[in-house]
Amino acid sequence: MTDMATALNGLDQLAIEVPSWAYGNSGTRFKVFGTPGTPRTIEEKIADAAQVHKLTGLAPAVALHIPWDKVEDYAALDRYAKDLGVGLGTVNSNTFQDDVYKFGSLTHLDAKVRRQAIDHHFECIDVMDATGSRDLKIWLADGTNYPGQGDMRGRQDRLAESLQEIYARLGDNQRLVLEYKFFEPAFYHMDVPDWGTSYAQTLALGEKALVCLDTGHHAPGTNIEFIVAQLLRLGKLGSFDFNSRFYADDDLIVGAADPYQLFRIMYEVIRGDGLGPDSGVALMLDQCHNLEEKIPGQIRSVLNVQEMTARALLVDRVALAEAQNDGDVLGANAIFSDAFYTDVRPALAQWREERGLPGDPLAAFAASGYQKKINDERVGGTQAGWGA
Ligand code: PSV
Ligand code: MN
Ligand code: MN
Numbered sequence: 431m432t433d434m435a436t437a438l439n440g441l442d443q444l445a446i447e448v449p450s451w452a453y454g455n456s457g458t459r460f461k462v463f464g465t466p467g468t469p470r471t472i473e474e475k476i477a478d479a480a481q482v483h484k485l486t487g488l489a490p491a492v493a494l495h496i497p498w499d500k501v502e503d504y505a506a507l508d509r510y511a512k513d514l515g516v517g518l519g520t521v522n523s524n525t526f527q528d529d530v531y532k533f534g535s536l537t538h539l540d541a542k543v544r545r546q547a548i549d550h551h552f553e554c555i556d557v558m559d560a561t562g563s564r565d566l567k568i569w570l571a572d573g574t575n576y577p578g579q580g581d582m583r584g585r586q587d588r589l590a591e592s593l594q595e596i597y598a599r600l601g602d603n604q605r606l607v608l609e610y611k612f613f614e615p616a617f618y619h620m621d622v623p624d625w626g627t628s629y630a631q632t633l634a635l636g637e638k639a640l641v642c643l644d645t646g647h648h649a650p651g652t653n654i655e656f657i658v659a660q661l662l663r664l665g666k667l668g669s670f671d672f673n674s675r676f677y678a679d680d681d682l683i684v685g686a687a688d689p690y691q692l693f694r695i696m697y698e699v700i701r702g703d704g705l706g707p708d709s710g711v712a713l714m715l716d717q718c719h720n721l722e723e724k725i726p727g728q729i730r731s732v733l734n735v736q737e738m739t740a741r742a743l744l745v746d747r748v749a750l751a752e753a754q755n756d757g758d759v760l761g762a763n764a765i766f767s768d769a770f771y772t773d774v775r776p777a778l779a780q781w782r783e784e785r786g787l788p789g790d791p792l793a794a795f796a797a798s799g800y801q802k803k804i805n806d807e808r809v810g811g812t813q814a815g816w817g818a
Contacts, residue, residue: 434777437743443706446732447491447519447714453478454814456718467804470811472499480514485791488732491519496554504560518561523554526571534572536592537585537621551596569609573616597635607668609642625657640668646675655694662702671716681718685734693770696742729791744769
């Protein structure tokens with residue numbers, strides 16, 4: 431196994447972007463439970479996200495969702511975030527809430543609806559210009575519910591045309607990441623259901639267009655790490671949306687359902703040179719905290735990513751390659767799983783303390799009094815939610 435100190439050095443490369451919507455209330459279609467202290471504004475969401483970074487050193491950027499996080503002055507919002515020690519990250523578009531998009535957005539048959547959806551993405555690029563954000567993330571709810579309902583092929587063509595217009599508007603240092611999802615809200619077909627479709631569409635656009643892989647957007651049993659390896663090989667992995675799923679698009683805490691899967695994904699990220707600010711791969715969370723407290727939920731999430739990254743860094747790649755070359759099936763598997771089974775928690779506590787961070791960020795948050803302060807302060811107004 432790679433020695434612990436060498437492995438943990440690699441962790442300085444780790445930066446995770448947190449989603450603004452994780453700090454608002456969310457739930458299922460049955461009930462959204464309100465919680466004390468929930469932010470009412472994007473400024474309050476950013477303040478909460480800044481706590482996560484302050485206590486872990488892992489979460490330097492906050493992703494925005496437009497129009498949920500709409501403000502008058504985005505440059506001022508960026509300055510506000512920087513004063514709190516974080517930056518503004520990926521800008522997420524939203525073409526899934528308006529009545530006009532009932533039968534699609536960028537794929538819609540009606541050119542007027544497509545125009546509205548394209549213009550919305552132009553607005554998002556304006557936001558990126560003001561905040562200095564690099565990435566525009568596009569996730570589309572477009573699809574159909576019944577065979578014959580739509581012309582799947584024509585919809586791909588219209589998607590390609592709409593994306594081209596958006597792509598042409600990107601600045602030199604801006605990128606577009608196209609997220610795929612195999613079902614929901616459409617149940618027969620989605621217009622961007624899989625990495626192959628996202629790859630084909632982004633390849634046609636050019637090098638500033640890449641694939642976004644949301645870990646919760648695959649059928650059960652999918653070998654996600656294979657997709658990671660393939661996209662990195664092809665130079666087309668732009669970003670991750672990390673979360674856990676037991677059943678569908680559960681958006682639960684990353685690493686909670688299957689830490690071994692997260693380890694395997696992070697191993698392929700490292701293997702494919704996808705770790706670090708210069709790699710071109712953004713690591714984001716896309717989660718909601720329906721029952722648990724939101725700030726501790728986010729702290730737990732970034733720590734889970736850190737823990738599985740540390741274990742993946744422990745894999746002795748030289749020894750693994752030798753075992754693979756020797757056809758040593760069990761030996762190779764043992765090298766891989768020995769790293770996974772190593773408890774890195776004490777070493778990570780020390781890693782944090784060496785950097786002036788609390789050894790136990792969750793205990794530090796509980797002791798900080800921040801939650802009580804926001805519970806007392808944030809009364810009145812409307813609590814933010816997933817979608818507001
Ligand atoms: C909907 O499935 C979704 O969870 C996508 O994963 C997006 O990334 C996210 O919403 C925010 O728009
Ligand atoms: Mn997502
Ligand atoms: Mn999702």
